[in-house]
Amino acid sequence: MGQIARLKGDGDPAVPAQFDGAHQIVRRIAGAAALAALALLASGASGARSEEGAAPPAKSVAKSVVKSAVKSACHRSAFRVVIDVGHTIDSPGADSARGVPEYQFNLALAGVIKDQLVEAGFDNAVRLVTTTKHLAGLVERAARANAMHADLFIAIHHDSVPNNLIETWEYEGQKHQFSDRFSGYSIFVSPENGDYQGSLAFGHLLGMALQARGLHYTPHYTLPLMGRHRRLLVDAEAGVYRFDLLVVLRETRMPAVLLEAGSIVNRRDELVLETADRRTLIASAVSAAVDDFCAARTRPAPTAAAPARVKPAALVQ
Numbered sequence: 001m002g003q004i005a006r007l008k009g010d011g012d013p014a015v016p017a018q019f020d021g022a023h024q025i026v027r028r029i030a031g032a033a034a035l036a037a038l039a040l041l042a043s044g045a046s047g048a049r050s051e052e053g054a055a056p057p058a059k060s061v062a063k064s065v066v067k068s069a070v071k072s073a074c075h076r077s078a079f080r081v082v083i084d085v086g087h088t089i090d091s092p093g094a095d096s097a098r099g100v101p102e103y104q105f106n107l108a109l110a111g112v113i114k115d116q117l118v119e120a121g122f123d124n125a126v127r128l129v130t131t132t133k134h135l136a137g138l139v140e141r142a143a144r145a146n147a148m149h150a151d152l153f154i155a156i157h158h159d160s161v162p163n164n165l166i167e168t169w170e171y172e173g174q175k176h177q178f179s180d181r182f183s184g185y186s187i188f189v190s191p192e193n194g195d196y197q198g199s200l201a202f203g204h205l206l207g208m209a210l211q212a213r214g215l216h217y218t219p220h221y222t223l224p225l226m227g228r229h230r231r232l233l234v235d236a237e238a239g240v241y242r243f244d245l246l247v248v249l250r251e252t253r254m255p256a257v258l259l260e261a262g263s264i265v266n267r268r269d270e271l272v273l274e275t276a277d278r279r280t281l282i283a284s285a286v287s288a289a290v291d292d293f294c295a296a297r298t299r300p301a302p303t304a305a306a307p308a309r310v311k312p313a314a315l316v317q
């Protein structure tokens with residue numbers, strides 16, 4: 001996350017410093033998240049797409065059959081997804097364990113995601129590249145997405161660690177910083193976003209789609225050693241954290257998430273994250289989650305002919 005997290009934590013006077021005061025870590029799926037996710041799951045709008053990426057597990061294949069009718073509800077060409085490239089070329093975020101700027105990882109992955117979305121029929125998908133640095137650049141990203149009337153905003157980042165966890169090593173004669181302690185993706189949402197419920201629902205779908213492809217999330221943001229970078233885990237199944245202060249999430253009107261695709265200061269993970277295979281795998285998860293989310297958002301309202309709901313247990317004699 002690098003620069004964006006630090007901007008919010010340290011230098012942004014417009015941001016109240018209230019969040020990290022609440023160091024109460026609760027491992028639960030928030031009630032709202034569970035309801036939203038369940039609504040999607042009940043519609044069959046979950047699981048991996050069988051036609052893309054790595055071979056999905058058998059249960060996902062079964063789900064894909066169930067959801068085939070739902071897919072048609074999504075007007076992919078009309079559904080605009082903004083893929084925001086985290087950081088800028090001049091302010092590129094953290095360096096990887098081998099000295100490659102985070103921005104390069106973000107730019108490449110966002111490109112593969114955008115291409116795969118377009119290939120799947122989301123013709124209006126946009127890769128958003130910003131050159132304005134610092135807070136003005138963050139505000140600009142949200143403003144551009146709002147002006148485009150985007151339906152979904154996904155900020156792409158690659159993770160590092162707080163300075164107190166950094167170690168140094170030598171690679172090709174140069175000293176670099178690294179930390180091999182943590183591994184995995186993480187997803188962030190903000191309750192100050194214009195559509196928090198939508199953000200939670202998409203975050204859930206994205207996390208489950210990544211896990212269906214063999215990836216896992218990192219739980220380390222709940223640990224006390226993270227200090228002011230500690231976050232509330234609001235969806236412990238999918239790996240979605242609450243991070244109130246991210247400008248790109250709080251200023252966007254449409255559902256928005258920030259994806260940390262993996263840790264580039266982890267020396268082993270960096271080598272995987274720079275491969276075309278991993279980028280394609282992550283992009284297939286994003287594309288599947290977007291498709292499910294679009295279908296859930298655009299499915300027709302239940303009609304009078306719909307089957308009656310099951311009575312709550314308390315009312316069953």
Ligand SMILES: [Zn+2]
Binds near residue numbers: 002003086102157
């Ligand atoms: Zn970042």
